[in-house]
Amino acid sequence: MYQNGCRGGGRGTKEPLLIDTVIGKVVKRNRRNFSAAWIDYRKAFDSVPHTWLKRVLELYKVDCTVRVSSGNVWGSGVQSFFHLGEQMTDAESRIRIRRGIFQGDCLSPIWFCLFLNPLSTLLEDSRRGFQLRKGGTKVTHLFYMDDFKLFASSRSHLMELLNITCDFSSFIRMELGMDKCAFLHVERERVANSEGIYLSMPINIRTLSEAETYRYLGI
Numbered sequence: 203m204y205q206n207g208c209r210g211g212g213r214g215t216k217e218p219l220l221i222d223t224v225i226g227k228v229v230k231r232n233r234r235n236f237s238a239a240w241i242d243y244r245k246a247f248d249s250v251p252h253t254w255l256k257r258v259l260e261l262y263k264v265d266c267t268v269r270v271s272s273g274n275v276w277g278s279g280v281q282s283f284f285h286l287g288e289q290m291t292d293a294e295s296r297i298r299i300r301r302g303i304f305q306g307d308c309l310s311p312i313w314f315c316l317f318l319n320p321l322s323t324l325l326e327d328s329r330r331g332f333q334l335r336k337g338g339t340k341v342t343h344l345f346y347m348d349d350f351k352l353f354a355s356s357r358s359h360l361m362e363l364l365n366i367t368c369d370f371s372s373f374i375r376m377e378l379g380m381d382k383c384a385f386l387h388v389e390r391e392r393v394a395n396s397e398g399i400y401l402s403m404p405i406n407i408r409t410l411s412e413a414e415t416y417r418y419l420g421i
Contacts, residue, residue: 204326205345206346207345211226218419225332235388236354236388239363239383239385240382240384241367242379243350243377244377246348247348250303254306254375255317272309289370311396324366331353353419384407384410385408385410386410393411395409
């Protein structure tokens with residue numbers, strides 16, 4: 203539901219942008235309290251750890267042959283040093299690349315979506331998020347590949363979602379690009395000013411002011 207990248211029958215970013223627009227209109231029309239955060243992973247595709255990706259393929263019971271062949275593709279990367287055409291490292295001392303998947307490869311987007319899918323499960327299980335109407339589904343987050351947005355009905359609930367995100371990211375050893383992360387809290391149609399959010403990790407997410415905007419999925 204939450205990951206719109208590589209989704210069969212999907213229309214690119216259209217669905218998440220429509221959901222985002224509807225939530226904004228509900229907040230404005232009904233003068234609802236609302237909190238949101240935009241999360242960015244630093245060098246997302248280049249930072250994917252192969253160990254966690256292999257574990258995810260096991261969790262989702264991907265065929266063993268596919269797992270082994272995929273692991274061979276990821277593990278084939280090594281780095282040697284040359285000087286004036288002469289190799290400076292022997293076969294035993296070459297640096298093995300243990301992170302990153304290939305951009306432009308047809309399988310890499312699917313691998314990346316699977317890689318982050320456990321985070322979607324954790325966020326959904328938190329039972330936080332923003333509820334459009336009473337008794338309706340709560341929207342906790344939206345993913346489009348690595349473009350990631352969190353939704354909550356209060357600052358404290360958003361803090362819980364952010365801590366889940368940070369704990370998961372720390373566990374899989376992915377870093378957040380703090381210069382592209384931001385937070386917004388609305389109270390009764392007005393943007394509430396604050397100094398930012400300080401999480402359990404030594405991370406501070408800046409708050410958008412009333413005059414600022416954030417470019418989400420190109421909009």
